[in-house]
Amino acid sequence: MLMVLLVGFLGYGCASTPVQKEPEIPPKRPVSEFVKKGVKYPIDAYDPWEGMNRRIYIFNALFDQYVFLPIVRGYEFITPDFTQKGVSNFYNNVHEITTLINSLLQFKMQKFGITLSRILLNTTIGAAGLLDVSTALEIRKQNEDFGQTLGFYGMGPGPYLVLPVFGPSSLRDAGGLAVDVVSYSYITGAVMDEADLNWQIQLGVTVLDAIDTRHQQSFRYYATGTPFEYELIRMLYLRKREFEVEH
Amino acid sequence: MRKLLLMLFILLLTSTAWASVYDYPFINGYEATVLGTPSLYRAALPEKIPSKMMELTVFAERKIPGVFWYQNKFRYSFSSQKGEAPLIFVIAGTGASFYSAKMRVLQKAFYQAGFHVICLSSPTYFNFIVTASKSGVPGNLIEDSRDLYRVMQLAWEQVKDKIKVSEFYLTGYSLGAAQAAFVAKLDEDRRRFNFRKVLMINPPVSLYNSVKILDGMLEDNIPGGLDHFYEFWEEMMRRLSETYKLMGYIEFTENFLYDVYRKKGPPSEEFLAALIGISFRISSENMVFAADVMSNAGFIVPKNRVLSATDPLTDYVKVAARTSFEDYFDGLFYPYFASQHPGISKEALIESMSLKSIELYLQRARKIGLVTNEDDIILAPGELDYLVKVFGARAKIYPNGGHCGNIAEKNNINYIVGFFRNERGAGQ
Numbered sequence: 001m002l003m004v005l006l007v008g009f010l011g012y013g014c015a016s017t018p019v020q021k022e023p024e025i026p027p028k029r030p031v032s033e034f035v036k037k038g039v040k041y042p043i044d045a046y047d048p049w050e051g052m053n054r055r056i057y058i059f060n061a062l063f064d065q066y067v068f069l070p071i072v073r074g075y076e077f078i079t080p081d082f083t084q085k086g087v088s089n090f091y092n093n094v095h096e097i098t099t100l101i102n103s104l105l106q107f108k109m110q111k112f113g114i115t116l117s118r119i120l121l122n123t124t125i126g127a128a129g130l131l132d133v134s135t136a137l138e139i140r141k142q143n144e145d146f147g148q149t150l151g152f153y154g155m156g157p158g159p160y161l162v163l164p165v166f167g168p169s170s171l172r173d174a175g176g177l178a179v180d181v182v183s184y185s186y187i188t189g190a191v192m193d194e195a196d197l198n199w200q201i202q203l204g205v206t207v208l209d210a211i212d213t214r215h216q217q218s219f220r221y222y223a224t225g226t227p228f229e230y231e232l233i234r235m236l237y238l239r240k241r242e243f244e245v246e247h
Numbered sequence: 248m249r250k251l252l253l254m255l256f257i258l259l260l261t262s263t264a265w266a267s268v269y270d271y272p273f274i275n276g277y278e279a280t281v282l283g284t285p286s287l288y289r290a291a292l293p294e295k296i297p298s299k300m301m302e303l304t305v306f307a308e309r310k311i312p313g314v315f316w317y318q319n320k321f322r323y324s325f326s327s328q329k330g331e332a333p334l335i336f337v338i339a340g341t342g343a344s345f346y347s348a349k350m351r352v353l354q355k356a357f358y359q360a361g362f363h364v365i366c367l368s369s370p371t372y373f374n375f376i377v378t379a380s381k382s383g384v385p386g387n388l389i390e391d392s393r394d395l396y397r398v399m400q401l402a403w404e405q406v407k408d409k410i411k412v413s414e415f416y417l418t419g420y421s422l423g424a425a426q427a428a429f430v431a432k433l434d435e436d437r438r439r440f441n442f443r444k445v446l447m448i449n450p451p452v453s454l455y456n457s458v459k460i461l462d463g464m465l466e467d468n469i470p471g472g473l474d475h476f477y478e479f480w481e482e483m484m485r486r487l488s489e490t491y492k493l494m495g496y497i498e499f500t501e502n503f504l505y506d507v508y509r510k511k512g513p514p515s516e517e518f519l520a521a522l523i524g525i526s527f528r529i530s531s532e533n534m535v536f537a538a539d540v541m542s543n544a545g546f547i548v549p550k551n552r553v554l555s556a557t558d559p560l561t562d563y564v565k566v567a568a569r570t571s572f573e574d575y576f577d578g579l580f581y582p583y584f585a586s587q588h589p590g591i592s593k594e595a596l597i598e599s600m601s602l603k604s605i606e607l608y609l610q611r612a613r614k615i616g617l618v619t620n621e622d623d624i625i626l627a628p629g630e631l632d633y634l635v636k637v638f639g640a641r642a643k644i645y646p647n648g649g650h651c652g653n654i655a656e657k658n659n660i661n662y663i664v665g666f667f668r669n670e671r672g673a674g675q
Contacts, residue, residue, distance in 0.1 A: 025550040027539075028578050034566040040477035043564050054557040061317065140496050222317040225344050225373050226533045227540075228564045239484070247491060 045160050045234050053162040057230055060167055061221035068165075072214045084215065086130040091212050092141070093122045093129030097187055098180050102144035106152045111142045118142075143244065147176030151245030160234055168237035269658045271648055276622030277519035278508075279649025283348075285505035290660035292355040298326045298364075300346075303401050305379040312540055314554035318377040323402055324366040326358045331411035333443075334363040335667065336399055338430075340421030340651065342530025344368045349420060352655045353663070360664045363410050365402055369423055370394050371530065376537040383541030384583045385534060386575075388454065388600050392429035399430070400439055415440040416667050420651055421625070424450030424617075425602060431615060432608050445615045446666050449623055449651045452630040453601040458527075458572040460625055465524025466571070468517045473569060479521065523624070523650075532567035535575050536560075546579045602637070609637050616641045616666050618659065620648035 047053065076084065096119050103112035118134040118141065126133045135141065150172050151157070158171030169177065192202050226232055270288060273279040302320035311319055324345045335357050339350050345366035357364045368375045370391035376383060379398050385391055417440075419427035424447035431445045451457035466472070469479045490507055491497050539546040540554065547566045548554065581593055598604055609615060617638045621631060635642055643662055645653060653659050 022551040024552050025545050027545045027547055027549050029547050029566050029570065029574070030549075031547075031562040031566055034569055035562055036474070039474050041565050041568075042477060042480045043561060043568075045561075050559055051557060054559075058556060223344075223346075225342070226529070227315065227373055227536050228533070228560055231561055231564055243484070243488070243491075246488065 043228075043231055043235050045231075045238055046158075047160040047234065049159055049161065053160065054230060056162040056164055060162070060165060063165060064221050068214055072211055075211050076215065084212075087208065087212050088216050089122070089126070089132045090129040091209050092132070092216075093119060093126070094188060095184070096141070098146075098184055099142050099144045101183065102146055102149045102180075103142065105146075105149045106144065108144065111144060114139060115142050145173075145176055146179040147173035147241070148245050150176055151241070157238060157241060160238065168233055170238070170241065173241060269645055269656070271645070271653045271656050271659075272505075273649065273652065274622075274647045275513065275516070276620070276624045276647070276649040276652075277516050277523065278513055279620075279622070279647060279652030280624055281519050281522055281649075281652075282504050282508060283501040283652055284655040286502050288657060289655045290352075290356060290657045292352065292655075292660075293359060296326055296355055296358045298324050298354065298358075301325050301402065301405060303398075303405055305398060305401060306381075309378070311377060312554065313556050314540065314558060314560075315377050315537070316556050318374050321378040321398060321401075322374055323368065323398070324354065324364075325402070325406055326354060326364040327406070327410045328358075328361060328363055331413050332361055332363050333414050333416055333667070334365065334403075334410070334412045335416040335418060337364065337366045338395065338417075338419030338423030338426050339367065339369040339372065340419075340423050341369055341371050341527070342534060343421075343423075344372050344374065349651060349654050352660070353418070353420070356660050356664055357667075360668060362416070362667070363406075363412065365399075365406070367395065367398065367402075370426065371422065371534045373533050373537050376534065376541055380541070382583065382587075384538050384544075384580060386454070386572075386580055386600070387584065387596075388425060388429050388604075392426050392433055395426055395430050396433050396437070396439075403440075414443045416444050416446075417442045418446040418448060418663070418667075419450075420448040420654060422451065422454070424448050425454065428602060428605060428609060428615060431612065432605055435608075443614060444667050445612075446663060447615065447617045447619075448654065448663065449619050449625075450602065450617070450634075451625050452603070452633055453597070453627065455576070455597045455600055456627040456630070457625040458531075460627065461524060461527040462571040462573065463524075464520040464624075465528050468521035468524060476568075528568065528571075531572055531575065532564065532570070535570050535579070536563055536567050538575075538579060542579070542583060544579045544583065546575075603633075606637060613641070616643070618643045618645075618663060618666075620645045620650075620653065622647050623650050625650050 079087070096115050100112065100115045100119065103109075103115055118139055121134045121137075121139070122129050122132055125131075147170075155172050157173065161169045161171055161174050163169045163174055163177075166177065188205075189202070192205065197205075222229060224232060271279070272285065272288060273282055301323050303323075305321050322345065337345075337350060337353050337357070339345060339347055343350065345368045350366050354364050354366050370376070370380060371385045375394070375398075376385055380391070380394050381397075382390060417427050417431060418424075427445055427447055428450070431442055434440050434442055469476055471478070487497065490511075493510060494503075494507060497503070536547060538544070539548050543550060545551075547563055547570070554560075581596060584596055585591055602609060615638075617634060619626075619631070619634060619642070621644055623631070626634075631644070635644065645659065647653075648656070648659070
């Protein structure tokens with residue numbers, strides 16, 4: 001299904017190249033005159049693969065609309081609100097393993113300590129993570145991942161990259177994501193094996209994880225109200241990551 | 248017994264006194280406009296209400312340009328009551344969608360009051376320009392109101408079998424308030440809705456004056472001018488970093504901003520004005536680019552160039568970011584309307600984009616009310632007095648609140664809802 005959409009879409013991008021009818025006339029406010037050399041713009045980004053990125057961005061929007069969101073809406077329809085909240089809390093708690101590992105890798109002991117106490121509190125008093133008691137106690141969630149760890153040790157983001165389904169990223173962060181996913185799956189897989197869960201249940205846990213992740217994300221493609229959404233998201237993503245690496 | 252009665256009396260008196268005292272924390276119009284209403288002062292509204300996003304096609308024959316392929320339908324929101332109730336249309340402010348934060352406040356307030364609610368994006372909003380603007384050139388109050396009236400009728404067609412409606416109301420904030428007045432006037436001729444009551448919330452008087460004020464806020468408050476916007480941006484990032492260190496976390500909510508405000512004290516007026524200016528410029532960038540593409544005006548994009556879904560637009564963002572409303576007016580807007588109405592002068596066009604052009608109607612239409620603030624930053628000198636003069640007892644003026652900063656404030660929401668609920672008519 002995913003491949004069909006992807007292939008279909010990449011083909012569409014080429015087929016829709018418009019046929020020029022009337023000759024172009026230079027505009028009143030041409031780029032050549034109004035975009036000055038030597039002036040820096042916040043919207044600028046290192047995006048050498050822009051053509052591909054834009055296609056994947058559109059693919060993601062279509063995938064979201066026709067596959068991902070209908071599934072998420074179905075999930076939201078059949079489960080009561082408090083169950084959804086519990087599911088989100090549960091997965092968020094487990095995902096903090098990634099923050100725990102990466103805080104340690106950067107020797108950010110305060111973040112490590114906060115995250116460890118959050119996990120312990122939520123797993124015990126919070127009924128195996130179904131309740132987020134830590135946040136209620138104003139022990140706020142921290143956020144570290146391997147992309148940030150790489151950034152911490154001096155690696156720049158590299159080219160901007162839009163990943164299928166996952167969305168905005170960079171070469172560095174995509175590599176970081178792969179490392180995080182592998183280590184996370186390794187740990188959670190080992191725990192689930194230990195608990196003697198069969199593969200069907202393990203798959204179910206992973207699928208629900210994906211659905212819950214999208215359920216928690218309020219972003220909707222093409223709802224930002226700007227014709228420059230690709231540029232806006234790119235700018236916000238890169239800035240956000242720069243900020244996260246710094247802190 | 249007498250003592251008890253007295254106590255009861257005092258209690259009643261004080262509680263009503265509490266309820267009617269306007270209590271809004273920011274006394275500076277810029278602060279109010281940026282910081283909005285912190286939760287302590289907000290009206291109690293439901294967290295979630297039933298609301299459906301609706302879609303419709305306004306111009307069946309319109310071909311949507313490839314670059315805007317995803318704007319294929321006009322979108323609005325609809326919340327319905329079970330039984331018979333009034334239906335209120337709400338029009339968003341400049342560049343805002345039916346789902347903007349302020350719109351959701353109004354939507355919840357009216358729904359809670361028992362009305363059916365239809366929320367409409369501003370005619371200056373991207374989706375509206377592409378799907379529902381006849382000319383593709385937004386900003387003209389008369390034309391935009393016709394576009395609004397058209398989508399209101401289509402939306403009504405779409406929902407009328409699902410609900411029972413007793414009567415029709417209309418409101419809007421900011422630019423949407425001015426449009427509401429023009430729509431109400433149009434309805435006097437066409438009589439499709441016969442609006443029983445219309446409320447204007449923080450309207451501009453002259454569109455041209457207001458947008459010039461907003462353009463100036465950006466241009467006058469970036470140190471060194473717009474060529475140095477990047478440095479200003481870096482400064483904003485530095486402040487964000489400082490805030491993170493101060494608070495330990497970042498959250499983009501009005502409460503968080505208020506917490507920071509109380510810890511750090513008010514930011515400078517220049518900085519706040521620049522933020523308002525940036526926010527307005529972003530709206531106008533989106534509007535100008537969409538208008539340029541839709542009307543093939545050859546303003547920023549070369550005339551006759553057909554942009555596809557995957558064409559890079561970064562350079563156009565940069566040019567649009569340097570385009571003020573005045574540039575838009577002179578380079579696209581005026582030439583377009585001059586071609587439609589040969590001989591119309593710039594001054595006449597500007598005049599037509601003002602409440603003054605329908606002054607007589609506003610004076611006489613008892614069903615139209617107004618809410619605004621003395622320190623509304625989009626009003627030019629003398630314009631507040633003008634509103635008071637025209638609306639008289641139908642004007643509710645708060646001493647502070649900036650431009651729509653107090654829209655979620657308890658007493659203001661009570662007033663706004665009460666205006667429609669009150670059977671005795673406007674201004675009671």
